[in-house]
Amino acid sequence: MTGVRESDPTGLHRVLDDRVVLPQAAQRLDTRHALWSDEVRIRVERLNLDAASFRQLERTHTRADGTVDRDALRAEVLGIVASRGKMQNPETGSGGMLVGTVEEVGASSPLGLAVGDRVATLVSLTLTPLVIQDGLAAWDAATEQVPCDGYAVLFGRSIAAVLPDDLAPELSLAVMDVCGAPALTARVVSRYAGATVAVIGGAGKSGSLSLAAARDAGAARVIGVVPHEQEAARLRASGLADEVVLADARDPIALRDAVAAAGGPADVTVVCVDVPGCEGGAILSTAAGGTVIFFSMATSFSAAALGAEGLAADVTMLVGNGYVPGHAEHALHLLRGHDGVRRLFEERL
Incomplete structure (x- = not known):
C-alpha cells in the first residue's frame, strides 16, 4: 500500500491515536478494507461477546420493571464498533472473538490461512479492526453470540484456528472463546x-x-x-x-x-x-x-x-x-x- 505507514506485525500501523499504543490500548483503529501485505481479512459470520461485557451491557439497559431494552443494547454495540473501529466495551475493557471466512490473504501473511478457510479468531475483539455492515439485524441481543455481516482484519501476530468439520460453528465459537x-x-x-x-x-x-x-x-x-x-x-x-x-x-x-x-x-x-x-x-x-x-x-x-x-x-x-x-x-x-x-x-x- 503506497502513501501509508509501514506495517507492523502487532498492528501498530492501524492505530489512529496521537500517541504510540498497541491496538488493544488504542481509542480507535483504522478499519480500511485494503490490506497491508502481512494481514488477513475475514468476512465475519458471528461475534461472541465476552460474558463480563455482555452482562454489563444487560445491566446498563435493564428497565425499572426488570426487562432489558434489547434495541438499546444492540445500538450500543453498534455505536462502540462504529466509534472505535473494534468491539471494546468501555466499562469492562473487554471484547470477545469471532468466526468467519477468510476472504483475502496478504502476500506476506505468516498465519498459514487460505481464502475460503472458516476460522475462529483467537485474539480479542478489543484489538481487531472490525466493521459491521448489516446493523446487527439478525441479532436479538438476548445472548452473547451475535450473528452479523461485516469484516475484520488480522495482523501478522494474530492467531486464528480453522473450524473443525465435526462441530457446529456456534459450538466451536463458544469453546474457542474460552480455550x-x-x-x-x-x-x-x-x-x-x-x-x-x-x-x-x-x-x-x-x-x-x-x-x-x-x-x-x-x-x-x-x-x-x-x-x-x-x-x-x-x-x-x-x-x-x-x-x-x-x-x-x-x-x-x-x-x-x-x-x-x-x-x-x-x-x-x-x-x-x-x-x-x-x-x-x-x-x-x-x-x-x-x-x-x-x-x-x-x-x-x-x-x-x-x-x-x-x-x-x-x-x-x-x-x-x-x-x-x-x-x-x-x-x-x-x-x-x-x-x-x-x-x-x-x-x-
Missing part, C-alpha cells in the same frame, strides 16, 4: 501432586472446561462452585465435579466456608465468573502456597493484589491471558472427550 482457561488450568494443576481444585463458576463455559482439564491433569479432587440450585443440578448431572457447592462468590466468607466444607482449601482456585467482587473469596478459598487463576474480565487486579496482601495470603495469583500454545486443540479435545462438558455447552446454545 485459554482449560489450557492454563491444566498447566498449573499438573505442578501439584494430587491437587484439590476449586472452580468458581463451574457450570459455565470456561468453568466446565477447567473442571475437565483439572481432572485430566491429575487433580485428586475437583470442586465446582455455582450461585444457585439450577446450575448446581446441571453441574451434578454433568459428572465433572466431585463436589458441587452453592455460594455467592461475592461473599468472601460464604465462599471460603463452602469450599472448606467440600474438602478445601484448594491448592488451585480458578475464577470463571462474570461478576465483579470475587477476589477476596477466591483468595480465602486457597491454601497457603496455592495458586489463584483469574479468568474473569470482571476481576479487579488491584483488589486481588491488595486483598491478598491485607490477608497475609501466601498465594500465587495468575492472570489468564487467553493464550497457551495448543489451547484451541486442547479445549476441543476436552469437549469431545467429556460428555458432561459437551452437554453443558449445548444446553447454553
Whole structure:
C-alpha cells in the first residue's frame, strides 16, 4: 500500500491515536478494507461477546420493571464498533472473538490461512479492526453470540484456528472463546501432586472446561462452585465435579466456608465468573502456597493484589491471558472427550 505507514506485525500501523499504543490500548483503529501485505481479512459470520461485557451491557439497559431494552443494547454495540473501529466495551475493557471466512490473504501473511478457510479468531475483539455492515439485524441481543455481516482484519501476530468439520460453528465459537482457561488450568494443576481444585463458576463455559482439564491433569479432587440450585443440578448431572457447592462468590466468607466444607482449601482456585467482587473469596478459598487463576474480565487486579496482601495470603495469583500454545486443540479435545462438558455447552446454545 503506497502513501501509508509501514506495517507492523502487532498492528501498530492501524492505530489512529496521537500517541504510540498497541491496538488493544488504542481509542480507535483504522478499519480500511485494503490490506497491508502481512494481514488477513475475514468476512465475519458471528461475534461472541465476552460474558463480563455482555452482562454489563444487560445491566446498563435493564428497565425499572426488570426487562432489558434489547434495541438499546444492540445500538450500543453498534455505536462502540462504529466509534472505535473494534468491539471494546468501555466499562469492562473487554471484547470477545469471532468466526468467519477468510476472504483475502496478504502476500506476506505468516498465519498459514487460505481464502475460503472458516476460522475462529483467537485474539480479542478489543484489538481487531472490525466493521459491521448489516446493523446487527439478525441479532436479538438476548445472548452473547451475535450473528452479523461485516469484516475484520488480522495482523501478522494474530492467531486464528480453522473450524473443525465435526462441530457446529456456534459450538466451536463458544469453546474457542474460552480455550485459554482449560489450557492454563491444566498447566498449573499438573505442578501439584494430587491437587484439590476449586472452580468458581463451574457450570459455565470456561468453568466446565477447567473442571475437565483439572481432572485430566491429575487433580485428586475437583470442586465446582455455582450461585444457585439450577446450575448446581446441571453441574451434578454433568459428572465433572466431585463436589458441587452453592455460594455467592461475592461473599468472601460464604465462599471460603463452602469450599472448606467440600474438602478445601484448594491448592488451585480458578475464577470463571462474570461478576465483579470475587477476589477476596477466591483468595480465602486457597491454601497457603496455592495458586489463584483469574479468568474473569470482571476481576479487579488491584483488589486481588491488595486483598491478598491485607490477608497475609501466601498465594500465587495468575492472570489468564487467553493464550497457551495448543489451547484451541486442547479445549476441543476436552469437549469431545467429556460428555458432561459437551452437554453443558449445548444446553447454553
